[in-house]
Amino acid sequence: MLLARPALSRVVSRIVTGGCMSPPHPGVRLRTAMADGMDQRMVWVDLEMTGLDIKKDEIIEMACLITDSDLNILAEGPNLIIKQPDELLDSMSNWCKEHHGKSGLTQAVRDSKISLAQAEYEFLSFIRKHTPPGVCPLAGNSVHVDKQFLNKYMPQFMRHLHYRIIDVSTVKELCRRWYPVEYECAPKKAASHRLENPISFIFTFFQSFG
Template sequence: MPFRGSNFGFLGYLPTGLELEVDRILEIACVITDGKLTTSMEGPDLVINQSKECLDNMGEWCREHHAASGNKLCKESYWVSNASFGWKFRICGLHVSEEAEVYACKSVVAMKYMPCLAGIFPHVLVDVSSITALCMRWFPKERKAAPTKEKRHRAMDDIKESIRELKYYKESIFKGFRKSK
């Protein structure tokens, strides 16, 4: 499939857990980069309102990490559901669909939680954590030198860390695969 351009769209989101049928989205963000992974557009970056009951039912790991990073914001947010923020991403999608031919996200989670975005996505999805897992196995020495993640557990921060990590792989590990000119 030929690409019209070389831009990437990065979607990041924080769920209340990993059970797709039970858990909900706490936060979602988007960044567009060029083929060199230089940011050309940031946002939207939304915190989604979740009930006290939803937040109280999170597992221990999620409660511990998200309490420090945004539970209060979730309780105060006026974005009340996935449907309510879909319009903002659709507007973004008008720009994104023309700009980004490859998306970086966890596709299963994205399609479950955000079906309103399904029409925006091309068929090429890149999961940076999968690339990381492969580099750990195939290039363990080089992978150890990758930038460390600050693990702030915020959607936009996670995207920026993934972009930084992908830049490292491109410049350090994948450089041997570039064609000589």
């Protein structure tokens, strides 16, 4: 059942502002024994690719971590740079060449010894250790794009997860429209295109008002 806007907005504001606003209605934040169980965990993923064309582009870097429902980090997974052929790197768009070149990612991909299959095995082993199959969602910023690439290139990893996703960009956009003042209080994302920064930014954004 869809929530009416006032009810949903209370949930969104609570998630984003973490107490900066008035407390939500008591019924919004129900806590049960189940809420602290493994089935409530979230699998946060961030990718860097050679581009956004799912037909030809590939994953070149991936990071993953696990949190509980209150965004406490329970386990930090690997941050892997995946080997790709020079021909693919040379055919990247000018934007990717510039940003991945400046960050050092392009050279790191050329130097990497980690195959896509090896990367999927390591990430799958990590989430299997910390989450039950089929119940925990993929989470991240604009993670629908990451999901497309993971469905194509890491299908076993995706089969372990729930079909739903938690997209931080949706929460941010709702907050920007409904609570613009509080939204402006939030930290701004740094201009970086390496993965340790985007994932940590998500938690900084959510927890900065706590």
